[in-house]
Amino acid sequence: MSQYIDIISAMNKPAYTVCVAPMMDWTDRHCRYFLRLISKHTLLYTEMVVAEALLHADPDRFLAHDPAEAPLALQLGGSDPESLSRAAALGQQFGYDEINLNVGCPSDRVQSGRFGACLMDEPDLVADCVTAMRDTVSVPVTVKTRIGIDDRDDYKYLHDFVATVVDAGCKRFIVHARKAILKGLSPKQNREIPPLDYSMAARLKSDFGGLAIILNGGIKSIEDLTRHLDAFDGVMIGREAYSNPYLLAEVDQRIYKDASTTQSRFEILSAYETYVTKQLESGVPLNRMLRHVLGLFQGCQGARNWRRHLSENANLPGGSAALLQVAREFVQLA
Numbered sequence: 001m002s003q004y005i006d007i008i009s010a011m012n013k014p015a016y017t018v019c020v021a022p023m024m025d026w027t028d029r030h031c032r033y034f035l036r037l038i039s040k041h042t043l044l045y046t047e048m049v050v051a052e053a054l055l056h057a058d059p060d061r062f063l064a065h066d067p068a069e070a071p072l073a074l075q076l077g078g079s080d081p082e083s084l085s086r087a088a089a090l091g092q093q094f095g096y097d098e099i100n101l102n103v104g105c106p107s108d109r110v111q112s113g114r115f116g117a118c119l120m121d122e123p124d125l126v127a128d129c130v131t132a133m134r135d136t137v138s139v140p141v142t143v144k145t146r147i148g149i150d151d152r153d154d155y156k157y158l159h160d161f162v163a164t165v166v167d168a169g170c171k172r173f174i175v176h177a178r179k180a181i182l183k184g185l186s187p188k189q190n191r192e193i194p195p196l197d198y199s200m201a202a203r204l205k206s207d208f209g210g211l212a213i214i215l216n217g218g219i220k221s222i223e224d225l226t227r228h229l230d231a232f233d234g235v236m237i238g239r240e241a242y243s244n245p246y247l248l249a250e251v252d253q254r255i256y257k258d259a260s261t262t263q264s265r266f267e268i269l270s271a272y273e274t275y276v277t278k279q280l281e282s283g284v285p286l287n288r289m290l291r292h293v294l295g296l297f298q299g300c301q302g303a304r305n306w307r308r309h310l311s312e313n314a315n316l317p318g319g320s321a322a323l324l325q326v327a328r329e330f331v332q333l334a
Contacts, residue, residue: 016043039248051078081132127168148179
């Protein structure tokens with residue numbers, strides 16, 4: 001194992017111990033701006049951007065973001081080293097702080113494009129992709145992976161995959177601690193089936209010494225975060241950050257020990273209203289922005305009425321950011 005330790009040092013520990021997962025159709029630029037109002041320290045990820053699509057379109061369409069979203073990572077999907085290299089270069093040019101390769105998505109559409117979780121079966125190709133990107137950019141290149149696919153779910157399979165990619169210079173892995181079922185399950189089912197196995201990720205951390213391992217999967221509370229940070233270098237929150245985004249305020253306070261910039265839910269709402277007004281002037285549809293705030297009052301009295309009022313009115317003609325202030329009247333904070 002010394003061959004791996006030699007290329008990894010304590011300096012490779014991640015600067016961001018908590019991050020929000022890349023989620024298709026969810027973590028767009030409006031969502032990320034909203035989440036950044038809640039947390040100043042959490043690392044945010046884009047939705048997966050397909051490298052080939054990026055290279056054949058206006059880069060602004062995929063990569064434009066508000067500087068306020070930083071720190072921000074770009075997740076790329078693909079399997080062609082040259083295309084990923086060029087896409088990564090664009091990502092760095094647009095100011096992203098990390099380039100991440102998707103080796104975890106189980107959807108049929110992704111498999112047909114020869115990327116996502118199916119790439120676990122091609123570790124040498126993943127290594128070539130990582131090398132090509134690292135040769136092009138100076139920001140960290142990371143990999144997000146599952147612990148296995150289909151019936152290839154023993155620890156040796158995972159270990160050998162990681163070892164090959166580590167040899168290419170990858171020093172940080174985000175490990176979704178659930179194997180992907182590529183045959184017979186939908187992407188939604190793959191978020192719940194089969195059970196999580198944190199012990200597989202823990203064995204990686206033990207066997208690869210200073211390699212930074214970020215745990216992903218089933219993390220829903222500050223207590224979960226604290227417990228897992230005892231064993232791992234970082235934690236990635238998925239759907240809970242979307243359905244209960246104010247959890248990230250607690251992350252700043254209790255994980256990063258910084259309450260200086262914490263705002264109340266109503267203060268966050270007022271700041272987002274300003275953002276929404278500006279975006280409406282640029283032609284962004286109201287519903288595209290308001291859908292991200294439905295979970296802001298999760299756990300508060302009136303939260304259901306808040307969600308209902310926004311959902312029923314965000315698509316109506318002539319809507320404005322003032323709808324947020326109208327909807328807040330339904331909410332009572334404890």
